[in-house]
Amino acid sequence: MAQLIFEQSLNGLQFGLMLFLLAAGLTLVFGIMDMINLSHGSLYMGGAYLGAAAAQASGSFLVGIAAAALGMAVIGILLELAVLRHLYRRDHLAQVLATFALILIANELVRMVWGPQPLMLNPPPALAGPVEVLGFSYPAYRLLIIAVGLAVAALLYGLVGHTRAGMWVRAGASNRAMAEALGVDVRRLFTGIFALGALLCGLAGVLLGPLLAVQVGMGENILILAFVVIVIGGIGSIRGALVGSLLVGMVDTLGRALLPSLLRTVASPEVAGQLGPALASIAIYLLMAGILIWRPAGLFPART
């Protein structure tokens, strides 16, 4: 049992950190430009495919990571300049329709290039086995993901919290017109944010590739979770995205792993067997509802 809880806690941390990579870009795009970008998940899928293809072609996982991150940053910039920039002044319905179209286009493009079969992306051989952590055994590759996730989170925190660009981002998220009236070119800032968000998506996609299947449609599932995260955390807040990601990652992972067995201690095995998985799959939505009742604007609202 101790091994299970330890392992699942680390899995929850790892999943939460990967969610954070997606949610960070999403919350800033939504918070500053008031733009709902459903195609954010497609950037994640794109990163996984680019990374898998580059890793297969080169035989190096590192090359795959670099290709996914840099490739998606470039694609993100092109996407922002060519399409999304024209949607900022439109209402949310137009944004949802247009970016939903982008999902369909991205999925078909990927199908045309790589076919309908999922791609295989193997972790680097050196990290394929388990390692000992505090007396428990845990997959080395997942540990790497945690390390990378923590490093990126720290970097992003420093960037947003302690640089002038980060101050502009926060100012823009809370009161865009005022930030502009003080001379901040929010449009150019936003292209930069979008590129960074796309880079993080690509990174999350390629890192999660060896754990989940690299397949068409993989972006949509995680997109919904990312939206839950930013609503919990407060739209436009990086700190909120981090806290929300870790909450959702933990609750989702631990719920799925532990709820069924916990229920067996208070209910009959039959009831627990049915109720457990059902409860686990709605746990994060219950969490969201609870937090929104308590704080309707999320945990760390950025807007005034």
Add this chain to the structure above:
Amino acid sequence: MTALLELDALQAAYGESQVLFDIGLSMRPGEVATLLGRNGMGKTTTVRAICGLMPPQAMRAGRIRFDGADIAGQRPDRIARRGIALVPEGRQVFPNLTVKEHLVAFAANRAGHADPWTPDKVFAFFPQLAERRHHLGNQLSGGEQQMLAIGRALTTNPRLLILDEATEGLAPLIREEIWRCLAALRAAGQTTLVIDKYVERLIALADHHTIIEKGRVVWRGTSAALDADHGVWHRYLGV
């Protein structure tokens, strides 16, 4: 000397309803001017038009020239970088930035002033802010927020500073502090456009005044002329 800011027959409308019908104004470098008038007459809309904060389709006719360039309809960040800084109605400090960050984030000296405003200079100007440098914008009192909004605008080292209702909703002592600071800015040669309600204070502070009623300029003159004609006060300002 040529005008730094010049509005000519400015018209603006929100959708069908026109707000500005005929606004004209001219300011030379170093001057302090005011916009007067009752609430809802178009003072804030005029300021928003100058700063580029009106939607482009709201700008119907007329010209806004700043330092020789036509800026009407330009994006607000470009106008700001040309050298206009706004201390907006309601202060609008950022709740998620610290006092220090407000003064660092937008600091610039694009006009190349010899002795520019820096965060430290603002702290010396408003010692109260220095004590609260690590507090967030939403943890300040109204007076402190107003000082911060002025300090924030000053760190951009603007050629034209615009204050919209800077003394509104402040306790009398704090209000005095703001007037004292405006007088100091004037003495330092800061070109300033002020919107406020305290006519006597403004007569003492400013060079000339423009009164707006229902989107039109109805009176224009020097402080001496306004001081001499209390009928104008009564007719257009309700005092």
